Amino acid sequence: MLALLFQSMRYVFFQELACGMLKYLANNDNHKRKEIAMWPNINRWEHRMNPFAELDRLQRQMNQLFDSTSGRYRVSDFPAINLEGNDEKVHVTAEVPGIDPANLDLSVTGNTLTIKGERADLDQQEGDVLYRQERPVGRFMRTIRLPYEVDNSGIEARYEHGVLHITLPRSESTKPRKIQIQC
Amino acid sequence: MKTQDQLAERHEQGLLENRENESSLPKYVPATDIYERNDRIIVLIDLPGVSEKDVDIDLEDNVLTIKGTTHIVRQEGVDRLYQEFCEGRFERTFTLSADIDRTGIKAKMKNGVLRLELSKAEKAKPQKIAIQAG
Numbered sequence: 172m173l174a175l176l177f178q179s180m181r182y183v184f185f186q187e188l189a190c191g192m193l194k195y196l197a198n199n200d201n202h203k204r205k206e207i208a209m210w211p212n213i214n215r216w217e218h219r220m221n222p223f224a225e226l227d228r229l230q231r232q233m234n235q236l237f238d239s240t241s242g243r244y245r246v247s248d249f250p251a252i253n254l255e256g257n258d259e260k261v262h263v264t265a266e267v268p269g270i271d272p273a274n275l276d277l278s279v280t281g282n283t284l285t286i287k288g289e290r291a292d293l294d295q296q297e298g299d300v301l302y303r304q305e306r307p308v309g310r311f312m313r314t315i316r317l318p319y320e321v322d323n324s325g326i327e328a329r330y331e332h333g334v335l336h337i338t339l340p341r342s343e344s345t346k347p348r349k350i351q352i353q354c
Numbered sequence: 355m356k357t358q359d360q361l362a363e364r365h366e367q368g369l370l371e372n373r374e375n376e377s378s379l380p381k382y383v384p385a386t387d388i389y390e391r392n393d394r395i396i397v398l399i400d401l402p403g404v405s406e407k408d409v410d411i412d413l414e415d416n417v418l419t420i421k422g423t424t425h426i427v428r429q430e431g432v433d434r435l436y437q438e439f440c441e442g443r444f445e446r447t448f449t450l451s452a453d454i455d456r457t458g459i460k461a462k463m464k465n466g467v468l469r470l471e472l473s474k475a476e477k478a479k480p481q482k483i484a485i486q487a488g
Contacts, residue, residue: 254436255429262429266402266439268466296391305385306400318435333402333466 249311250286250335258347260340261317268333269306275335277328282317284339319345379423380442395454397470401444406463411470413459416450420468453477 250265265286267275276287289310295301321339329336387398401409403424410421422444453475460471 251438252436253426253434253438253440255432255434257432260432261435262432264426266466268400268402269398270465295389298391300390302388302390304387304389306387306398307385330465332405333400 249307250313252313252315254315256318258341260338261319261321263315263317263335263337263339265313265335265337266333267330267335270333272330275330277326277337279321279323279326279339282320284315284317284321284337285312286315286335287312380440382442382444384420384422384444384446386446393474395472395474397448397468397472399444399446399468399470400466401463401468402466404444404463404466404468409461409463409468411459411461413450413456416454418448418450419445420447420470421445422468 250267252266253264255262255264263284267286267288267290270288270290274288274291276285278285278287287310290306290308292308317339320342322342325340327338385400387396389396399420401422401424403426404422408423408425410419412419412421424441424444426441450472455473455475458473462469462471
């Protein structure tokens with residue numbers, strides 16, 4: 172009984188600690204958070220239905236925290252992306268310098284876009300002396316939730332100066348329809 | 355919290371006011387790899403979104419400065435939904451040792467990565483010294 176109480180207290184303590192850390196991060200990053208808040212939360216109900224959604228989110232954010240410090244394999248923060256769009260289409264821009272476009276793998280399912288790829292290791296040869304290595308290498312993957320489902324056949328992608336530009340048109344079935352009200 | 359909001363706002367305002375003035379764009383330090391192979395030093399610099407003509411390579415005395423500017427073309431009639439990177443300047447300075455042959459610097463830009471090849475000056479190349487018997 173006592174052990175159980177201790178366990179649950181420990182859990183609460185951990186949660187408090189994690190929340191505090193996240194709040195600290197959020198405060199530090201205020202400018203960015205404001206932008207995120209503009210993101211239309213279309214899956215609002217999903218969160219209500221799933222009692223563990225909050226925990227999942229916490230878990231994900233904790234993972235991101237550690238991913239960004241582990242260096243070699245970046246899952247969450249590479250490549251950096253920008254998103255802009257309107258009711259008709261959405262544009263995704265991603266900074267992926269130094270990658271052969273043939274090694275980039277884009278896939279779309281419903282309203283999620285996944286960018287996968289591998290940045291080749293330095294073409295190191297025997298006898299090379301390495302002074303500085305800051306550019307990230309290795310495999311990366313990033314999944315982006317789009318504000319609506321997109322038309323798979325109309326997606327255009329272009330790679331220019333190390334930046335990937337993707338244009339995704341909204342699928343016809345999810346476009347808003349004006350409904351006439353009869354009196 | 356409040357002050358941070360204000361700071362962010364002021365920062366944004368400043369950016370908008372000085373958009374014309376390039377020097378006020380946020381400055382980034384690009385990630386760089388440096389390695390030595392045979393008699394050459396190879397420098398790789400990530401400059402995503404920078405085209406060949408927007409890169410400036412300056413050599414003054416033995417200080418090598420690389421500058422680049424990104425230009426993000428905003429689409430008409432779309433809203434910004436989420437942003438992680440913005441227009442800016444890349445700038446990085448390296449001090450070369452005196453043993454670099456200044457005339458033999460090669461620069462190449464591909465897929466947003468700048469590759470510089472510096473060759474070592476003749477006098478810095480290792481020389482075998484023959485020992486005479488006697």
